[in-house]
Amino acid sequence: MTDLKAIDGTEVSALCFGCMQFGGTADGQASRDMYEACRVAGVNFFDTAHTYTGGEAERLLGLFSRQDRERLIIATKAAYTGGSGRNNILRQFDESRARMNLDMIDILYLHRWDPDTPLDETFETLSELQQTGAIRYIGVSNFAAWQVMKAQGVANLVGTRIDVIQPMYSLIKRQAEVEIFPMAIDEGIAVAPYSPLGSGFLTGKYLTGGTGRLSTDKRYAARYGQDWMVDTAQCLSGIATEMGIDAATLAVAWAAQHTAVTAPIISARSVAQLQPSLEARNLKLTDEAYDRIEALSVRPAPATDRLEEAVF
Numbered sequence: 001m002t003d004l005k006a007i008d009g010t011e012v013s014a015l016c017f018g019c020m021q022f023g024g025t026a027d028g029q030a031s032r033d034m035y036e037a038c039r040v041a042g043v044n045f046f047d048t049a050h051t052y053t054g055g056e057a058e059r060l061l062g063l064f065s066r067q068d069r070e071r072l073i074i075a076t077k078a079a080y081t082g083g084s085g086r087n088n089i090l091r092q093f094d095e096s097r098a099r100m101n102l103d104m105i106d107i108l109y110l111h112r113w114d115p116d117t118p119l120d121e122t123f124e125t126l127s128e129l130q131q132t133g134a135i136r137y138i139g140v141s142n143f144a145a146w147q148v149m150k151a152q153g154v155a156n157l158v159g160t161r162i163d164v165i166q167p168m169y170s171l172i173k174r175q176a177e178v179e180i181f182p183m184a185i186d187e188g189i190a191v192a193p194y195s196p197l198g199s200g201f202l203t204g205k206y207l208t209g210g211t212g213r214l215s216t217d218k219r220y221a222a223r224y225g226q227d228w229m230v231d232t233a234q235c236l237s238g239i240a241t242e243m244g245i246d247a248a249t250l251a252v253a254w255a256a257q258h259t260a261v262t263a264p265i266i267s268a269r270s271v272a273q274l275q276p277s278l279e280a281r282n283l284k285l286t287d288e289a290y291d292r293i294e295a296l297s298v299r300p301a302p303a304t305d306r307l308e309e310a311v312f
């Protein structure tokens, strides 16, 4: 089992913070404030990517994290564009290191599956980065379970392994429960799932005329555009009101509580937005509350059709 730790041995925190808004909807000061609020709350796991905000997200994270470096786990991602070939990975990784002013980045993820590059070329490159101490852990994001396992076989052949995966996961995006999570448990792979709030949808703000990423970005509007999701968000907000907490706290705590999950990746554009997600670190749902929330969306069908023998 991959036990993610900082260089000084500090265990990974129960939440990860995603820096995708740094230098975008969050300016430099708002980004710094969120970074500091995370540190005060004990978060030591930070996620970014080569592709975010034209490099500003990496630059700001590098700047804020300098004094605390040994106690942190910093992840970035390569190859969202340009494919997973050796030259592209090395070029983007070097740019990421330069932006962050870091020699070593704890986790390097492949941002998505590349059907056109041989896996041995990709994993030989990642293994080399690991052997030279430029990265400590190898990750993959947005891979199907079969893609992780195919890549894991190749990684093993070149003397390394996939340590951590980053799938999408929330109460309204549950595909990962079917094969990805059971695979991760079986393989001992850490899981840092993204978008536990459904990119803001589960805060309930869109039910009351609020605005945000889903009103400005068509890709997100399409991702969360199914009618049933409205009912789910409404009922979740109702339960949160009953419990006297914020719907965002409940949504993050629910995603965090799946046995496979190491640390969900939370995010925001301001500290005020961030606080309810950070509060999730203090909320352990009872089995009854967990099941009640689980019933607010359809459990995805199991991976085989022999339903009478399926173990849920």
Ligand SMILES: NC(=O)c1ccc[n+]([C@@H]2O[C@H](COP(=O)([O-])OP(=O)(O)OC[C@H]3O[C@@H](n4cnc5c(N)ncnc54)[C@H](OP(=O)(O)O)[C@@H]3O)[C@@H](O)[C@H]2O)c1
Pocket (backbone or CB within 6 Å): 017, 018, 019, 020, 021, 025, 047, 048, 111, 141, 142, 166, 193, 194, 195, 196, 197, 198, 199, 200, 201, 203, 205, 211, 212, 213, 214, 248, 265, 266, 267, 268, 269, 272, 273, 274, 276, 277
């Ligand atoms: N691997 C990948 O392909 C991938 C993809 C996406 C994300 N990620 C990673 O995962 C991280 C988190 O993803 P995410 O941002 O989608 O997570 P999320 O927690 O589902 O959504 C966060 C967004 O919800 C809105 N929000 C948060 N708290 C709120 C509140 N209290 N009230 C109202 N709105 C609130 C904000 O957006 P608005 O203000 O704009 O509404 C915020 O940016 C990213 O930073 C990134 O590191 C990875």
